[in-house]
Amino acid sequence: MLDQYRRNIHYLRVSVTDRCDLRCRYCMPADGVQWMEHDAILSYEQIVRLVRLAAGLGIDTVRLTGGEPLVRKGLDRLVWALKAIPNIRTVTLTTNGVLLAEQLPALCKAGLDGVNISLDTLDRAQYAAITRRDLLPRALEGLEAALAQPGLRVKLNCVPMGENDSQLVPLAALARGRKVDVRFIELMPIGLGDTLPRRTQGEVLAVLEQAFGPAGPCGQGGGSGPGRYVTFPGFTGRVGFISAVSHQFCEDCNRVRLTAAGFLKTCLQYDSGINLKALLDSGADKHTLRAAMERAIFAKPACHHFSASGTAEDERRSMYQIGG
Numbered sequence: 001m002l003d004q005y006r007r008n009i010h011y012l013r014v015s016v017t018d019r020c021d022l023r024c025r026y027c028m029p030a031d032g033v034q035w036m037e038h039d040a041i042l043s044y045e046q047i048v049r050l051v052r053l054a055a056g057l058g059i060d061t062v063r064l065t066g067g068e069p070l071v072r073k074g075l076d077r078l079v080w081a082l083k084a085i086p087n088i089r090t091v092t093l094t095t096n097g098v099l100l101a102e103q104l105p106a107l108c109k110a111g112l113d114g115v116n117i118s119l120d121t122l123d124r125a126q127y128a129a130i131t132r133r134d135l136l137p138r139a140l141e142g143l144e145a146a147l148a149q150p151g152l153r154v155k156l157n158c159v160p161m162g163e164n165d166s167q168l169v170p171l172a173a174l175a176r177g178r179k180v181d182v183r184f185i186e187l188m189p190i191g192l193g194d195t196l197p198r199r200t201q202g203e204v205l206a207v208l209e210q211a212f213g214p215a216g217p218c219g220q221g222g223g224s225g226p227g228r229y230v231t232f233p234g235f236t237g238r239v240g241f242i243s244a245v246s247h248q249f250c251e252d253c254n255r256v257r258l259t260a261a262g263f264l265k266t267c268l269q270y271d272s273g274i275n276l277k278a279l280l281d282s283g284a285d286k287h288t289l290r291a292a293m294e295r296a297i298f299a300k301p302a303c304h305h306f307s308a309s310g311t312a313e314d315e316r317r318s319m320y321q322i323g324g
Contacts, residue, residue: 100142114153175237250303
C-alpha cells in the first residue's frame with residue numbers, strides 16, 4: 001500500500017524474539033538484560049495471522065529477525081506458514097550464523113529464499129571482544145553452509161565501527177571468489193549504538209579502493225532493501241553499502257517492522273506505530289486489525305533525523321528490542 005508520501009510499503013521485518021546468543025557491544029549490554037516473558041511476545045500463529053493481513057495490504061516481502069531468530073525453536077515451521085500465504089513472494093532471514101549450519105536444511109526445505117549473516121570481523125579475538133562470545137568458528141561454519149546451499153541468496157553484513165578497520169578489506173575480499181554480497185552498514189545511533197564511533201560509506205569505500213582498485217557501480221541490489229552496490233576488478237560477488245546516516249534514503253523507504261512484542265513500528269528512529277498484540281489479545285477481528293495496520297502504515301513519518309538533535313518521540317529502546 002501507499003503511505004501518505006506515496007511510498008510503496010511492501011516489505012515487513014518481523015522480529016520473532018528479543019533473545020540472542022551473542023552480546024554485541026553496539027546492541028546489548030554485557031549482562032543484566034531483561035528478556036520479555038514468553039507470553040509477552042507474538043506466537044507463531046499470531047505472526048502468521050498478522051502477515052496474512054499485511055499481505056492483503058500489499059506486503060510481499062518478509063524478513064525474520066531477532067534478537068537472534070534461530071534461538072527460537074521451530075523457526076522452519078514459521079517459514080513454511082509464511083510461504084503459504086498468498087501474495088508473500090519472499091521470506092528471508094537475518095542471523096549471526098552461530099546456529100545456522102544445523103538449522104539450514106530444515107529452513108531451506110521450508111522455502112527460505114535468502115539469508116543475511118551478521119559478521120563484523122574474521123579475527124577470532126576481535127570477534128570475541130565485539131560479541132562477548134568466542135563463537136567465530138561456528139559463525140563461519142554457518143556462512144559456509146549457506147554458501148553451499150543451491151539457490152539460496154547469501155549476504156554478509158558488517159558494521160564498521162573503528163576498532164574493526166583492519167577487517168574491512170578481508171571481509172570485502174570474501175566476495176572476490178564467492179557469489180556473496182558483502183555489505184557495510186553504517187552504525188545506527190539507536191540505543192547502545194549511539195555511544196560508539198562509526199565509519200561512513202565514504203571512509204570505507206576509500207579503504208577498499210586502496211586495496212582493490214577503483215570501484216565500478218552495480219546500482220541497487222535487485223532485492224527489497226536500500227543497499228547500493230559496487231564491484232571491483234576480478235570480483236565474483238559484490239560489495240554493498242547501507243548508509244542511512246551519511247546517505248539518507250528515506251524517500252525510497254519501503255518497509256515497516258513488527259517487533260517481537262507485536263508493535264507495528266513504521267520508522268526505526270521514532271516510537272510510532274500501533275500495538276497489534278494488544279488488539280489481538282483484546283479479541284479484535286480481522287477488519288479492526290487490518291484498519292489499524294492501514295492507518296499506521298499510511299501515517300509513516302517522512303524521514304529520520306539521525307544527523308540532528310533528538311526529540312521526545314525518538315526511539316529509546318535498543319536494536320535487539322526493536323528487531324534488527
